[in-house]
Amino acid sequence: MSQTDANIVLHVADVHKNFGGLHALSDIDLQIEEGKTHAIIGPNGAGKSTLLNVIIGRLAPSRGAVVFDGKVLTGKKPHEINQMGVVRVFQTPEIFPELSVLQNVMAPAFAKRDGAFKANIFMPLDAEKAIRQEAEDILNDVGLFERRQSHAGALSRGDKRRMELAMCLIQHPKLLLLDEPTAGMSRHDTNTTIALLQKIKASGMTKVIIEHDMHVVFSLADRISVLAGGRIIAEGEPDAVRGDPRVQEAYLGGTYEPGEAH
Amino acid sequence: MNATAKTLFSMSRRDLITLVIFALVVLAMPIWLSPLGAAYPGLMQKFAIYAIFALGFNILFGLTGYLSFGHAAFLGVGSYTAVWSFKLLSMDVIPAIIFAVILSGIFAVAIGYLSLRRTGIYFSILTLAFAQMSYNLAYSVLTPITNGETSLQLSLRDPRVLDLAFGPREPGLPSASLFGHTFSGLEAFYFCAVVLLLAFFIAQKIFSSPFGMMLRAIKSNQTRMNYAGFNTRSYAMTAFVISGMYAGLAGALLAITDPLAGAERMQWTASGEVVLMTILGGVGTLIGPVIGAWLIKYFENIFSAFNDTALTHFFGFVPDGLREVVVAISSKFVGEGWQLTLGLLFVLVVMFLPGGIMEGVRRIRGLFGSGRTPQTGAVSRPQAAE
Numbered sequence: 001m002s003q004t005d006a007n008i009v010l011h012v013a014d015v016h017k018n019f020g021g022l023h024a025l026s027d028i029d030l031q032i033e034e035g036k037t038h039a040i041i042g043p044n045g046a047g048k049s050t051l052l053n054v055i056i057g058r059l060a061p062s063r064g065a066v067v068f069d070g071k072v073l074t075g076k077k078p079h080e081i082n083q084m085g086v087v088r089v090f091q092t093p094e095i096f097p098e099l100s101v102l103q104n105v106m107a108p109a110f111a112k113r114d115g116a117f118k119a120n121i122f123m124p125l126d127a128e129k130a131i132r133q134e135a136e137d138i139l140n141d142v143g144l145f146e147r148r149q150s151h152a153g154a155l156s157r158g159d160k161r162r163m164e165l166a167m168c169l170i171q172h173p174k175l176l177l178l179d180e181p182t183a184g185m186s187r188h189d190t191n192t193t194i195a196l197l198q199k200i201k202a203s204g205m206t207k208v209i210i211e212h213d214m215h216v217v218f219s220l221a222d223r224i225s226v227l228a229g230g231r232i233i234a235e236g237e238p239d240a241v242r243g244d245p246r247v248q249e250a251y252l253g254g255t256y257e258p259g260e261a262h
Numbered sequence: 263m264n265a266t267a268k269t270l271f272s273m274s275r276r277d278l279i280t281l282v283i284f285a286l287v288v289l290a291m292p293i294w295l296s297p298l299g300a301a302y303p304g305l306m307q308k309f310a311i312y313a314i315f316a317l318g319f320n321i322l323f324g325l326t327g328y329l330s331f332g333h334a335a336f337l338g339v340g341s342y343t344a345v346w347s348f349k350l351l352s353m354d355v356i357p358a359i360i361f362a363v364i365l366s367g368i369f370a371v372a373i374g375y376l377s378l379r380r381t382g383i384y385f386s387i388l389t390l391a392f393a394q395m396s397y398n399l400a401y402s403v404l405t406p407i408t409n410g411e412t413s414l415q416l417s418l419r420d421p422r423v424l425d426l427a428f429g430p431r432e433p434g435l436p437s438a439s440l441f442g443h444t445f446s447g448l449e450a451f452y453f454c455a456v457v458l459l460l461a462f463f464i465a466q467k468i469f470s471s472p473f474g475m476m477l478r479a480i481k482s483n484q485t486r487m488n489y490a491g492f493n494t495r496s497y498a499m500t501a502f503v504i505s506g507m508y509a510g511l512a513g514a515l516l517a518i519t520d521p522l523a524g525a526e527r528m529q530w531t532a533s534g535e536v537v538l539m540t541i542l543g544g545v546g547t548l549i550g551p552v553i554g555a556w557l558i559k560y561f562e563n564i565f566s567a568f569n570d571t572a573l574t575h576f577f578g579f580v581p582d583g584l585r586e587v588v589v590a591i592s593s594k595f596v597g598e599g600w601q602l603t604l605g606l607l608f609v610l611v612v613m614f615l616p617g618g619i620m621e622g623v624r625r626i627r628g629l630f631g632s633g634r635t636p637q638t639g640a641v642s643r644p645q646a647a648e
Contacts, residue, residue: 056489077488079487079492079493079494083491087489087490097482099475099479112491116491116492118472118473121464121468121473121474122471124272124273126274128472
């Protein structure tokens with residue numbers, strides 16, 4: 001890697017993760033540049049989700065550390081990591097099914113504005129006009145404005161994922177981690193989501209995407225790391241990775257044609 | 263300052279109407295309870311007091327989703343504190359209430375700190391264990407403070423330093439007073455009713471605040487709350503302490519209407535009762551727990567007093583011969599068997615109205631309603647931007 005350290009937002013430094021005798025991750029060293037979209041791809045069981053869980057603090061690495069913005073994330077609680085500006089979209093949407101769509105999107109905005117805890121009892125929710133306005137704008141961006149008063153639990157799976165994305169975007173994260181953001185979506189919804197993610201890419205937010213769908217990866221990624229058997233076997237620009245014979249052998253299972261549906 | 267005060271008391275129109283109607287219902291209790299045979303001052307005080315207990319419990323259970331089986335401990339702490347305030351300081355109710363709320367809050371911090379390390383059933387078991395511990399301690403080693411089985415009560419030799427600094431010791435046991443005025447007749451009830459209205463107002467503010475939404479969100483998905491940057495432990499702890507203080511307030515009011523505090527107030531059956539009240543009325547609704555509390559206290563006090571003579575009188579229209587059979591059967595459900603009726607009612611509500619009585623109200627409103635369903639009511643506010 002030739003970038004200067006000033007541009008590196010996230011550094012996964014020499015991370016190992018063992019589950020008993022199983023080496024889920026070995027020698028992982030990743031440097032993610034500010035404002036870039038970095039995709040992590042790999043076959044099932046390659047350790048992609050484990051890596052994401054280590055980054056977000058859900059799993060403690062057996063060795064090594066994760067450094068974000070010059071601060072070690074390892075050992076921090078989920079809410080502390082979020083408060084530092086690292087926000088995650090889950091593979092299965094983690095939402096508040098009993099609340100309205102609008103409330104789902106408004107809630108994280110309070111964590112951004114008021115910090116991890118504030119017993120704000122006497123200011124009515126209805127009086128929080130600025131947060132409500134922002135939530136409505138973002139719902140408009142993800143195409144859920146019309147459904148803002150619905151119960152979130154009643155949304156389709158694809159809509160839930162888009163709402164979860166809105167819940168993350170309202171916090172204006174420095175680093176957004178996306179775990180298969182289009183899994184289970186129709187072709188149309190996938191394209192909408194890609195367009196949306198391309199739009200926020202323009203805003204300079206750093207993103208790490210874990211994804212199966214090659215169409216999504218090659219539409220969005222500035223850089224790709226290929227994970228197989230818990231190791232990074234290749235890393236580089238999309239075109240370089242696509243042409244790498246080791247990658248084709250380990251993951252793509254042959255030559256990959258752009259535009260191929262997964 | 264003025265702006266702060268404005269936010270402090272600002273409410274949506276809907277909440278304000280609810281508060282006004284609720285105030286009318288509570289203050290008119292002596293009128294509408296009279297045909298139901300329940301307009302006794304002592305019973306109406308209990309209606310107000312247990313409504314406060316259930317309101318507070320619902321902030322923890324209904325909003326935040328933590329089912330405590332030990333809230334009677336805070337009720338007991340409130341009662342003991344109030345009686346000690348009467349004995350040592352003054353018969354005035356204000357210091358008694360303040361001390362009771364503070365001390366039960368401190369107890370809630372301690373028990374909440376330990377119990378909130380777990381969720382779900384483990385949290386419930388921990389709260390139950392701490393409450394039973396408090397109950398047994400009150401009966402045994404803490405006898406110097408609680409007076410054990412005899413219950414803590416006033417005595418002629420109490421120091422009452424504040425009262426006696428301002429006037430001579432009157433003969434006989436004193437009773438609770440407010441700014442030197444001793445309660446008589448319905449006054450103690452109206453005092454409890456005003457405290458209930460205040461407690462209801464605060465609960466309304468919590469329900470409609472961002473804090474209330476955070477508590478609902480914790481109940482809905484605690485993982486997401488953590489990953490959205492919220493310290494959910496602090497939120498749950500605050501809800502726990504608020505509900506503990508509500509219970510302490512209720513305990514103090516129990517001591518005000520009858521200056522006596524016994525350990526049985528802390529027993530697990532008392533903790534279970536408030537769970538029943540909340541579920542019966544409607545978990546997570548504002549009014550539901552209050553209705554649940556009233557219903558259970560009504561059954562406990564009125565149904566339990568029915569005897570065969572009253573039943574024979576009630577079934578006077580049934581022909582002789584058959585009447586004895588009807589009375590014999592129905593007598594199993596009243597008097598000492600009142601809990602059987604309550605149990606059946608509870609089973610029916612849980613089976614057919616899982617959302618409690620308030621769900622029944624919603625369904626009836628849905629049948630007759632001209633389109634104004636509660637869902638749209640909660641969220642349909644005209645937007646300037648649209």
